[in-house]
Amino acid sequence: MDKIITKEMLTDDADSNITLIVNEVDSHKNELILNGWQVCLLLDGVADDGQDYYYRLIVPNEGILYHSCVGRLTYLKGKIGDDDYNYLYDIFKMNWHLWNLRKQNKIDENYEIGMKSLKDFVKEMNGIFADTNDDTKK
Secondary structure (H helix, E strand, O other): OOEEEOHHHOOOOOOHHHHHHHHHHHHHOOOEEEEOOEEEEEEEEEEEOOOOEEEEEEEOOOEEEEEEOOOOOEEOEOOEOHHHHHHHHHHHHHHHHHHHHHHOOOOOOOOOOOOOOHHHHHHHOHHHHHHHOOOOOO
16 A cells, blocks of 8 residues: 555545544554454554555455455444453454464464463553554453
């Protein structure tokens, strides 16, 4: 993508459409969303290729996906119970982490967590999303 636009970059003369989209993304950044049937993480900023605006999504097993802002996203936070959302978020982070390890050839397809509980595993690798200002657990 040519350019990523964040709320801090908006100017008074910015197009009203991009202002609406960037403000929407800013209020939901780093939250889990549904893109069709796929659970994704909404990243900060809106991509602009000069012809269209795009949501930036993290998709486990695929990486970063650009989804046209013409399409619709379904926000999950506040629409499902907090325990369910937090569990889904932990599973999402685990899948993202495992995909990255596989991509780096650090584990193979037969990797198993073993005797560790999911909660312990997630706690160990929680630092992966440290730079996303993860406030979903508050």
